[in-house]
Amino acid sequence: MSARDVFRKIIGIELDENSPFGYPARQRTLDVSHNVILYLDDITVSFDGFKALNKLNLMIDAGELRCIIGPNGAGKTTMMDVITGKTRPDSGSAFFGQTIDLTQLSEPQIAHAGIGRKFQKPTIFEQHSVFENLELAMTTDKRALTTLTAWLRDDDRDRIADTLRLIRLDGEADRPAGLLSHGQKQWLEIGMLLMQEPKLLLLDEPVAGMTDDETMRTAELFVSLAGKHSLVVVEHDMAFVKALGGKVTVLHEGSVLAEGDLDAVQNDQRVIEVYLGR
Amino acid sequence: MREPLIFRMLSALDARARLGVAAFLAVALGLVPVLHLALPPESAFHVSTYAITLLGKIMCYAIVALAMDLIWGYGGILSLGHGIFFALGGYAFGMYLMRQIGRDGSYQSDLPDFMVFLDWKKLPWYWTGSDSFLWVALLVVVVPALVAFVFGYFAFRSRIKGVYFSIITQALTYAAMLLFFRNETGFGGNNGFTDFKRVLGYSITSSETRLVLFGVTAGVLALTFVFARWLVASKFGRVLTAIRDAESRVMFIGYDPLWFKLFIWTLSAVLCGIAGALYVPQVGIINPSEMSVANSIEIAIWVAVGGRGTLIGPIVGAFVVNLAKSWFTVSFPEYWLFFLGLLFIVVTLLLPQGLVGLWHTLRRAKGART
Numbered sequence: 141m142s143a144r145d146v147f148r149k150i151i152g153i154e155l156d157e158n159s160p161f162g163y164p165a166r167q168r169t170l171d172v173s174h175n176v177i178l179y180l181d182d183i184t185v186s187f188d189g190f191k192a193l194n195k196l197n198l199m200i201d202a203g204e205l206r207c208i209i210g211p212n213g214a215g216k217t218t219m220m221d222v223i224t225g226k227t228r229p230d231s232g233s234a235f236f237g238q239t240i241d242l243t244q245l246s247e248p249q250i251a252h253a254g255i256g257r258k259f260q261k262p263t264i265f266e267q268h269s270v271f272e273n274l275e276l277a278m279t280t281d282k283r284a285l286t287t288l289t290a291w292l293r294d295d296d297r298d299r300i301a302d303t304l305r306l307i308r309l310d311g312e313a314d315r316p317a318g319l320l321s322h323g324q325k326q327w328l329e330i331g332m333l334l335m336q337e338p339k340l341l342l343l344d345e346p347v348a349g350m351t352d353d354e355t356m357r358t359a360e361l362f363v364s365l366a367g368k369h370s371l372v373v374v375e376h377d378m379a380f381v382k383a384l385g386g387k388v389t390v391l392h393e394g395s396v397l398a399e400g401d402l403d404a405v406q407n408d409q410r411v412i413e414v415y416l417g418r
Numbered sequence: 419m420r421e422p423l424i425f426r427m428l429s430a431l432d433a434r435a436r437l438g439v440a441a442f443l444a445v446a447l448g449l450v451p452v453l454h455l456a457l458p459p460e461s462a463f464h465v466s467t468y469a470i471t472l473l474g475k476i477m478c479y480a481i482v483a484l485a486m487d488l489i490w491g492y493g494g495i496l497s498l499g500h501g502i503f504f505a506l507g508g509y510a511f512g513m514y515l516m517r518q519i520g521r522d523g524s525y526q527s528d529l530p531d532f533m534v535f536l537d538w539k540k541l542p543w544y545w546t547g548s549d550s551f552l553w554v555a556l557l558v559v560v561v562p563a564l565v566a567f568v569f570g571y572f573a574f575r576s577r578i579k580g581v582y583f584s585i586i587t588q589a590l591t592y593a594a595m596l597l598f599f600r601n602e603t604g605f606g607g608n609n610g611f612t613d614f615k616r617v618l619g620y621s622i623t624s625s626e627t628r629l630v631l632f633g634v635t636a637g638v639l640a641l642t643f644v645f646a647r648w649l650v651a652s653k654f655g656r657v658l659t660a661i662r663d664a665e666s667r668v669m670f671i672g673y674d675p676l677w678f679k680l681f682i683w684t685l686s687a688v689l690c691g692i693a694g695a696l697y698v699p700q701v702g703i704i705n706p707s708e709m710s711v712a713n714s715i716e717i718a719i720w721v722a723v724g725g726r727g728t729l730i731g732p733i734v735g736a737f738v739v740n741l742a743k744s745w746f747t748v749s750f751p752e753y754w755l756f757f758l759g760l761l762f763i764v765v766t767l768l769l770p771q772g773l774v775g776l777w778h779t780l781r782r783a784k785g786a787r788t
């Protein structure tokens with residue numbers, strides 16, 4: 141046993157083989173041989189006895205664009221918390237591809253495995269410039285010691301410039317992100333997500349606060365991302381969900397109530413009751 | 419490929435900052451020694467020994483203030499126990515100074531006086547090597563680093579934040595103070611170390627030694643400033659401020675805050691240790707009161723007064739507050755704590771950006787008028 145192994149045993153953390161202080165980019169390979177990128181199996185999460193998720197089952201195909209809808213408090217955000225390691229489930233399992241057990245990984249490890257997340261309330265670095273926000277998100281070696289001497293190569297700058305154009309913030313690159321409008325902040329956060337090059341994108345209410353025009357552009361962007369990426373989109377805006385056109389899952393009281401295309405779901409008697417009964 | 423690190427560090431300074439550092443070094447390394455040695459004490463421009471000791475001491479505090487700004491201003495982690503690292507560095511170097519007394523102590527023993535007084539026959543094991551300047555110089559860096567690393571590792575791993583973290587740092591310092599108060603700990607109890615005679619064989623009270631210590635302190639302060647500027651301008655610095663502003667966002671884009679916090683925390687402790695080591699020979703004493711709760715809180719006040727997250731502000735704050743303090747302790751000693759409290763309240767309520775913020779506001783206002 142090497143000194144390194146002993147150290148690891150004593151302090152009980154996983155250090156990377158190559159060097160200490162964090163995680164190198166992409167250490168875990170994603171296995172989607174069964175064409176499924178995310179499995180949630182019987183996930184239960186309770187807060188002081190209240191079950192925010194109750195035996196939730198969900199399966200997302202590789203390349204799929206899935207919409208999750210459901211009334212307030214249905215557990216949509218909690219589900220994303222479980223997938224990204226913020227909340228540990230009381231029971232059940234969560235797998236990314238065939239092999240990666242999400243319940244065993246920390247938030248940064250999950251990010252490196254290839255899951256990116258956009259928060260319900262736009263969360264960006266307000267004091268940093270728009271450019272720096274994208275720079276920080278960009279896939280690269282993110283260990284603490286390497287960031288000391290990290291520098292931007294020309295192709296890194298090109299990538300950031302491309303993303304700036306895509307999210308239509310190329311005129312705002314040097315402004316502090318805190319000065320952006322709400323809709324622009326949403327776009328910036330989406331841009332940060334793209335810089336991370338995740339395999340699976342979790343988007344919690346991405347078009348809240350956007351104009352109709354911005355909403356439709358976002359829908360176009362997401363549709364164009366599907367296939368190469370897998371997307372899970374939580375949204376209340378039905379026009380947006382319709383524009384995305386994917387399969388829809390209805391969450392209610394912490395479990396799946398209905399699943400199918402939007403028309404079928406909207407005509408489902410139980411779904412109507414849940415939404416009208418409130 | 420890329421330039422050597424030292425050039426990159428200097429290029430992190432803008433022209434004004436470079437000029438400022440150069441001017442500071444010219445005064446500290448050139449002007450002050452000349453005015454001290456060449457002019458007669460009667461001259462109005464003579465720099466007295468008192469002034470050199472005072473300014474040297476304040477420069478040590480300024481290094482501590484910079485260290486505090488790195489973790490508090492940029493990392494968002496408020497330590498109310500930074501005195502412990504300062505004191506550890508001071509005690510480590512103090513051991514060497516005690517050994518340099520040799521047989522010139524009041525008991526004419528090979529052992530430091532306090533050990534003779536305790537009837538100890540030989541040095542405790544942890545004093546091994548304290549005769550060696552190099553060994554002690556190593557201790558000055560390693561001991562604070564080790565304490566900070568171990569403490570920080572468990573605190574940051576448990577995700578202890580905000581006021582909870584501040585309280586724990588204070589408890590740590592307080593516990594250390596109680597430990598150092600005990601005679602059996604082997605660091606001179608409540609008297610600590612004092613009555614130093616020599617450093618590296620030179621008389622510690624001679625003008626030349628004082629000037630060298632003063633110059634070294636000025637150099638370390640300038641170097642710390644340049645290094646800190648470079649650090650906060652690096653990508654590491656951007657991640658650090660990102661952690662301060664939105665820690666969960668940082669985690670979900672794949673950085674582990676633990677290592678960033680731990681690095682800056684340990685670095686900050688090391689800087690304090692070095693400052694403490696420079697402080698002890700100039701002031702001539704180190705005792706457990708350096709680890710008192712009030713001392714550590716004062717460090718935070720210097721930073722707040724000068725302006726956190728600016729690097730230059732904390733240096734200004736350390737000078738302003740400590741010059742005021744030395745004036746008060748001569749003229750109105752009983753009012754100092756009231757003044758300090760008042761200053762803190764005024765700054766927190768009226769000047770959230772500190773003196774540096776005030777300076778920028780005034781300049782903007784002037785720019786708008788003309």
Ligand SMILES: Nc1ncnc2c1ncn2[C@@H]1O[C@H](COP(=O)(O)OP(=O)(O)OP(=O)(O)O)[C@@H](O)[C@H]1O
Pocket residue numbers: 187192210211212213214215216217218219260
């Ligand atoms: N940390 C927590 N502690 C206690 N209760 C919580 C916590 N997080 C979520 N909950 C509760 O769990 C339930 C599910 O919350 P969640 O945020 O997942 O709902 P949601 O479907 O995202 O709702 P919305 O549409 O309003 O965003 C809510 O009743 C909420 O109050």
Ligand SMILES: [Mg+2]
Pocket residue numbers: 216217218260344
């Ligand atoms: Mg939600």
